[in-house]
Amino acid sequence: MCSVDDDAKPRPQATQLEVARLAGVSQRTVSNVVSGRGQVSAELASRVREAIETLGYVPSHAARSLRSGRSGVLQLIVPELDVPYFAELGREMIKRASERGFSVMVQQTLGSDQREYEALNGPVGSFAEGTVLSAVGSAPAVWPSRQTRAPLVLIGETRRTGVLDHIGIDDSAASKAATQHLIAVGARRVGFIGAHTDGDLPMAQMRTAGFAAALREAGLSLDPQLVAATNAYHRKDGEEAMSRLLALERPPDAVFCATDLLALGALRSAHELGISVPDDLVVMGFDGLEEGQYSVPTLSTVAPDKAALAEMCIERLLTRVEAHRLGSHEPAPEDLTVPFSLVARESTRRIQQSA
Amino acid sequence: MCSVDDDAKPRPQATQLEVARLAGVSQRTVSNVVSGRGQVSAELASRVREAIETLGYVPSHAARSLRSGRSGVLQLIVPELDVPYFAELGREMIKRASERGFSVMVQQTLGSDQREYEALNGPVGSFAEGTVLSAVGSAPAVWPSRQTRAPLVLIGETRRTGVLDHIGIDDSAASKAATQHLIAVGARRVGFIGAHTDGDLPMAQMRTAGFAAALREAGLSLDPQLVAATNAYHRKDGEEAMSRLLALERPPDAVFCATDLLALGALRSAHELGISVPDDLVVMGFDGLEEGQYSVPTLSTVAPDKAALAEMCIERLLTRVEAHRLGSHEPAPEDLTVPFSLVARESTRRIQQSA
DNA sequence: TTGTATGCGTTATCAA
DNA sequence: TTGATAACGCATACAA
Numbered sequence: 001m002c003s004v005d006d007d008a009k010p011r012p013q014a015t016q017l018e019v020a021r022l023a024g025v026s027q028r029t030v031s032n033v034v035s036g037r038g039q040v041s042a043e044l045a046s047r048v049r050e051a052i053e054t055l056g057y058v059p060s061h062a063a064r065s066l067r068s069g070r071s072g073v074l075q076l077i078v079p080e081l082d083v084p085y086f087a088e089l090g091r092e093m094i095k096r097a098s099e100r101g102f103s104v105m106v107q108q109t110l111g112s113d114q115r116e117y118e119a120l121n122g123p124v125g126s127f128a129e130g131t132v133l134s135a136v137g138s139a140p141a142v143w144p145s146r147q148t149r150a151p152l153v154l155i156g157e158t159r160r161t162g163v164l165d166h167i168g169i170d171d172s173a174a175s176k177a178a179t180q181h182l183i184a185v186g187a188r189r190v191g192f193i194g195a196h197t198d199g200d201l202p203m204a205q206m207r208t209a210g211f212a213a214a215l216r217e218a219g220l221s222l223d224p225q226l227v228a229a230t231n232a233y234h235r236k237d238g239e240e241a242m243s244r245l246l247a248l249e250r251p252p253d254a255v256f257c258a259t260d261l262l263a264l265g266a267l268r269s270a271h272e273l274g275i276s277v278p279d280d281l282v283v284m285g286f287d288g289l290e291e292g293q294y295s296v297p298t299l300s301t302v303a304p305d306k307a308a309l310a311e312m313c314i315e316r317l318l319t320r321v322e323a324h325r326l327g328s329h330e331p332a333p334e335d336l337t338v339p340f341s342l343v344a345r346e347s348t349r350r351i352q353q354s355a
Numbered sequence: 356m357c358s359v360d361d362d363a364k365p366r367p368q369a370t371q372l373e374v375a376r377l378a379g380v381s382q383r384t385v386s387n388v389v390s391g392r393g394q395v396s397a398e399l400a401s402r403v404r405e406a407i408e409t410l411g412y413v414p415s416h417a418a419r420s421l422r423s424g425r426s427g428v429l430q431l432i433v434p435e436l437d438v439p440y441f442a443e444l445g446r447e448m449i450k451r452a453s454e455r456g457f458s459v460m461v462q463q464t465l466g467s468d469q470r471e472y473e474a475l476n477g478p479v480g481s482f483a484e485g486t487v488l489s490a491v492g493s494a495p496a497v498w499p500s501r502q503t504r505a506p507l508v509l510i511g512e513t514r515r516t517g518v519l520d521h522i523g524i525d526d527s528a529a530s531k532a533a534t535q536h537l538i539a540v541g542a543r544r545v546g547f548i549g550a551h552t553d554g555d556l557p558m559a560q561m562r563t564a565g566f567a568a569a570l571r572e573a574g575l576s577l578d579p580q581l582v583a584a585t586n587a588y589h590r591k592d593g594e595e596a597m598s599r600l601l602a603l604e605r606p607p608d609a610v611f612c613a614t615d616l617l618a619l620g621a622l623r624s625a626h627e628l629g630i631s632v633p634d635d636l637v638v639m640g641f642d643g644l645e646e647g648q649y650s651v652p653t654l655s656t657v658a659p660d661k662a663a664l665a666e667m668c669i670e671r672l673l674t675r676v677e678a679h680r681l682g683s684h685e686p687a688p689e690d691l692t693v694p695f696s697l698v699a700r701e702s703t704r705r706i707q708q709s710a
Numbered sequence: 711t712t713g714t715a716t717g718c719g720t721t722a723t724c725a726a
Numbered sequence: 727t728t729g730a731t732a733a734c735g736c737a738t739a740c741a742a
Contacts, residue, residue, distance in 0.1 A: 013481065015735055026713045031737060038738095039711060061482035062426065063735030066417040066718050072479065073460070080446060082645075087442035091435060094463045098470075103479045105428070106461045108449045115453075124427065124458045126368065127416035235649045268649040290437075294590045294623040296651040370719055381729045386721065393722095394727060418719030421734050 014055035023051035034059055065127075070325065074317065075128035077107045077119050079136050083234070083261065085287045086134065089155075092310030093132060100318060102129075111136055126150060129325075130317040136201075151320035151330070153313050157203035165320070165333050167312050169304045169340045171203065175210025177342050178284050178302045179256050183218050185282055185350045187254030190215060191226035193241040193266060194233060194258025207258045207286065226252050233258060238265025246273050246281075253281060254348075260285035260292050260301055267295060267347065282348040288341075297346035309338045369410040378406035389414055420482075425680065429672065430483035432462045432474050434491050438589070438616065440642045441489065444510075447665030448487060455673060457484075466491055481505060484680075485672040491556075506675035506685070508668050512558035520675070522667050522691045524659045526558065529695045530565025533639050533657045534611050536697055538573050540637055540705045542609030545570060546581035548596040548621060549588060549613025562613045562641065581607050588613060593620025601628050608636060609703075615640035615647050615656055622650060622702065637703040643696075652701035664693045 016034070020027040025044055032038035033048040040048070051057075065071040074097050078086040094104045105128060107119040116136065119125055130151040135158045154166040182190055192211050196204035208227070215222045225248055228241035238257055242265065245252055257263035263285030270277050277283050277297055285292060288303025316336065323330040371389070375382040380399055387393035388403040395403070406412075420426040429452050433441040449459045460483060462474040471491065474480055485506040490513045509521040537545055547566050551559035563582070570577045580603055583596035593612055597620065600607055612618035618640030625632050632638050632652055640647060643658025671691065678685040 013735095016737095017735080027736085028713060028738085029711090032712090035737080041711065044712085058476065058481045059478045060421070060735050061478040062417055062421040063718090064478065064737080066415070066421050066720085066734090067736045067738085069718080071417065081436075081449060082439070082443045082446040084437070084439065084442070087439070087445075088437045090442075090461070091437040091463065094436060094461060095465070098463070103460050103462065105458050106445070106449060107458065108446065108453070110450070121413065123414045123416040123419065126413045235645065239649070264646075264649050268651065271651050290590065291619075291646060294594070294619050296623065296626050368719095372719080382720090383722090383729060384727090387728090390721080396727065399728085415719050418734090419721080421718090421736090422720040422722085424734080 013060065014057040015060070016057070019048065019051045019055055019057050022055060023047045071127050071129055072102055073105055073128045074102045074314075075105045075107060075119065075125060075131040077109060077116060077131060077133045079109050079111055079134065081106060081108055084289045084291060085259070085261075088289070088306055089134075089310060092307050093313065096310050096314040100314065102314075102318075109136060120152070121149070130321045132313050132317060151317055151324055153317050153320075155309065155313060157206055163333050165316055165336070167309060167316065167336045167338060169309075169338050171206035172210035172213065174302045174304070174340045175207040175256070175258075175286070176214040177210075177340075178286060179211045179214035180218070181300070181342055181344065181348060182254040182256060182282055182284055183214065183220065185254075185278075185348050187252075187282055188220065189223070189226065189250070189253045190220065191223075191228065191245050191252030191255040192258070193228045193230065193238055193245070193255055193262050195227050195229040197229045197231050204258060211256055223250075230258075230262065233262055235261050235265035235268070238262030239269040240265075242266035242269035243273065246270065246275060251281075254283070255281065256284045256286075258286055260287040260289040260299060263299055263301070263347075264289075264291060264295055267297070267299065277347050278349045284348055288343060292343075292345065295347075297349075300345045300348040301343050302340055303343050304340045305338050312336055312338060368415065369412040370415070371412070374403065374406045374410055374412050377410060378402045426482050426484055427457055428460055428483045429457045429669075430460045430462060430474065430480060430486040432464060432471060432486060432488045434464050434466055434489065436461060436463055439644045439646060440614070440616075443644070443661055444489075444665060447662050448668065451665050451669040455669065457669075457673075464491060475507070476504070485676045487668050487672060506672055506679055508672050508675075510664065510668060512561055518688050520671055520688050520691070522664060522671065522693060524664075524693050524695045526561035527565035527568065529657045529659070530562040530611070530613075530641070531569040532565075532695075532697050533641065534566045534569030535573070536655070536699065536703060537609040537611060537637055537639055538569065538575065540609075540633075540703050542607075542637055543575065544578070544581065544605070544608045545575065546578075546583065546600050546607030546610040547613070548583045548585065548593055548600070548610055548617050550582050550584040552584045552586050559613060566611055578605075585613075585617065588617055590616050590620035590623070593617030594624040595620075597621035597624035598628065601625065601630060606636075609638070610636065611639045611641075613641055615642040615644040615654060618654055618656070618702075619644075619646060619650055622652070622654065632702050633704045639703055643698060647700065650702075652704075655700045655703040656698050657695055658698050659695045660693050667691055667693060 016027045016030040020030045030048050032040050033045050076093050097104050109116040132153050134156045154164050155168055157171050195208050212222055228245055230237040230241050257266055263283055275281050285299050285301040288301050292299030292301050371385040372382045375385045385403050387395050388400050431448050452459050464471040487508050489511045509519050510523055512526050550563050567577055583600055585592040585596050612621055618638055630636050640654050640656040643656050647654030647656050675685055
C-alpha cells in the first residue's frame with residue numbers, strides 16, 4: 001500500500017520553518033545561518049546546514065525582498081538588445097552588477113515610448129532597486145513622479161535633464177574629433193550619414209552638430225546634399241544612405257556615420273558600387289564595435305569606453321541605491337562624462353592628394 | 356513653523372491600505388480594482404483609481420509574488436551577451452516573453468560552470484518562474500535536485516538529457532548540409548574551423564561530426580591538418596585559425612566554420628593574406644548573423660530560425676510554468692527541433708574548375 | 711547564543 | 727458588492 005510515490009506533486013519549496021523543524025532549532029536560527037548574520041554555534045549551524053541540504057532549501061527571493069525591501073535586482077532598459085552597441089554594453093553591465101551581487105532585468109523598448117514608460121513605472125520597474133535607461137527620445141516619458149521611485153541613471157545621448165544622473169561621452173566633441181580626423185587625412189567634401197528623419201533625436205542632433213562644427217572650423221562648406229537622414233541606425237540604413245550619396249553628381253570624398261552599424265552598411269554599399277574605401281572615399285563610424293576590427297576594410301571609429309561607462313553606471317546607481325535605502329540624502333544629480341578614443345583604421349587611410 | 360518640507364524623505368511607496376483609506380473603501384476593494392478580478396461598482400472603482408493616481412500607487416511586486424507564488428519573471432542564461440547569436444536570441448526571447456506578460460532576467464555565465472550553477476540554483480533562479488538555458492558544456496551542473504525547481508528549457512547544442520526539454524536545430528544535419536554545399540560549389544579540399552581544443556564541447560562535436568559525414572559520403576578524404584581547433588568561437592579565433600590553415604603547404608580550397616563569428620574572422624584573415632574569397636577559397640559560416648549580410652564578401656551560412664526558436668522556448672516554458680503552477684502533470688520532456696535554412700551568399704560563389 | 715513574536719504588502723477565504 | 731482576517735516566507739526587535 002505504501003508505494004514509493006516518485007510521481008507525487010513536488011512539494012513546494014521547503015521553507016526556513018521546515019528546515020528548523022528538521023534541525024530541531026528555531027526558524028530564527030535558520031535565518032541566521034542562511035544570512036550569516038547573527039551568531040550561531042558551530043554545532044547548530046552544521047545541523048542546520050545539513051537540514052538545508054537534505055530538504056534542498058533555497059531562500060525565497062520574494063519573501064526576502066518583501067521583508068528587507070531589497071530585491072538585488074537592477075533594470076537595464078535598452079532599445080534593441082541585438083544592436084551590438086547595446087549588447088556590448090549589456091555584457092559589461094551584467095558583469096559589473098553581478099560582481100556586486102545584483103542580477104539584471106533587461107527590458108527592450110523597441111523604440112516605443114510606451115514600453116519605456118511601462119518598464120520604468122510598472123511593478124517590475126519599482127521592484128528593481130535601480131534602473132539604467134538608454135532612452136530613445138528626449139525622455140519625457142521618464143518624468144512622472146520619478147521622485148519617489150527607485151534611482152535612475154540615464155545613459156547615451158539624452159538631453160540632460162538637470163535632475164537625473166546622466167553618464168555618457170561628449171557626443172559633440174567626439175563627432176567633431178571624428179570629422180577633424182577625416183579632414184586631417186585629406187577629405188574636402190565631407191558627408192554625414194545619420195541625421196534623423198524626424199528631426200529631434202538628441203543623439204542625431206549632437207552628432208550632426210559636432211560634424212558641422214568641425215567643418216566650420218576647418219573652413220569647409222557643408223553641402224546639405226551630403227547630409228543623409230535615416231529613420232534608424234542599422235546596417236541597412238547606412239547602406240541605403242550611402243548609395244544615395246554616391247549617386248550624387250558630386251559625391252563626397254569622406255563620410256562620417258553616426259553609428260558603426262551605419263558605417264558598416266555604408267562600406268558594403270561602397271563595395272557594391274565599386275567605390276574603394278579608403279582610396280576613393282574615407283569612412284568613419286561611431287561606437288567602437290568589435291565588428292569594425294574585422295570588416296574589410298577595418299573601420300575607423302570613435303570608441304566610447306564602454307567598460308568605464310558600465311562601471312560608472314553601476315557604481316553611481318549603487319551609491320544612490322544605498323542612499324535611497326538608508327533614507328539618507330541622495331547626491332545631487334550629475335552629468336558624468338566618459339572618455340572616448342579615436343581609433344584610426346583602414347577605412348580612413350590617408351587620401352592621396354592628386355596634384 | 357509648518358514649512359513645506361519638499362526635501363523630506365520620500366515616503367516609501369504607497370500601499371493598497373493607504374489607497375483604501377484615501378478612497379474610503381476597504382483594502383480588499385483596492386486589490387480588486389488593481390487586479391481587475393472581483394466585481395467592484397463603477398462608483399467605487401473610479402474613487403479608487405483616483406486615489407491610486409494621487410498617491411502614485413504602484414503594486415509591490417515582491418508582496419504580490421510572495422503571496423501569489425508568481426513572479427512574472429523568466430530567466431535567460433547565456434554565455435556572453437555580446438556574442439551576436441545570443442544577442443539576437445535575447446532580443447527575440449525578451450520580445451516574446453514581454454508579449455506574454457513576462458520580464459526577463461539575463462544572466463551571463465562567461466563560460467563558468469559555477470556561475471551557471473548559481474544562476475540556476477540560487478535564490479533569483481528560483482524566483483524566476485522558468486529558465487531558458489544555453490548551456491556551455493555538457494551541462495552536468497544543471498542536474499542537482501532539478502525536479503523540485505522551476506521549469507527549465509535547454510537550448511543550443513547540449514547533449515540531450517532525456518529528462519529536460521531541449522530545443523534546437525539538428526546540428527549534425529545542418530553542418531552536413533553546409534559542407535555539402537561547399538562540395539557542390541566545387542570544393543575538394545575542405546577544412547574546418549572550430550573543433551574544440553578541449554575535446555568535449557557538444558556543439559563542436561556535433562558540427563565536426565556533420566562535417567566529417569558530408570566528406571565521407573562525398574568520397575572526399577578528411578585531412579586532419581585541415582581541422583583547426585579553437586579555444587573559443589569569436590572573430591579572433593577564426594582569424595588565427597584561418598591564418599594557420601593558409602600557412603599549410605597544401606591549404607584548403609574551402610573552409611566550414613562552426614560559427615559565423617569564426618567565419619568573419621576567417622574572411623578577414625584571408626583578406627590580409629591576399630587570398631580572395633570566393634575565388635581562391637570558399638567560406639561558410641553557421642548562425643545566420645545579420646553581420647554576414649554586410650561583410651565583404653557576404654557570408655554564406657546555416658541560419659537557424661531564431662524567431663521560431665525563441666517562440667518555441669517561451670511557448671514551451673510557459674506551458675510548463677502553467678502546469679507547474681497548477682500542480683498538474685507536466686508534459687514529458689521533449690526534444691524539439693527548429694528548422695534551419697542554408698543561405699548561399701558571395702563567400703561560396705561557385706569555384707571555377709580549372710581544367 | 712537562541713527562541714518568540716511581529717509585520718513587510720498582497721491575495722484570497724470567509725462573513726456580512 | 728464589500729469588509730475583516732489569515733497566510734505567503736523571511737528578518738528582526740525583544741525576551742530569555
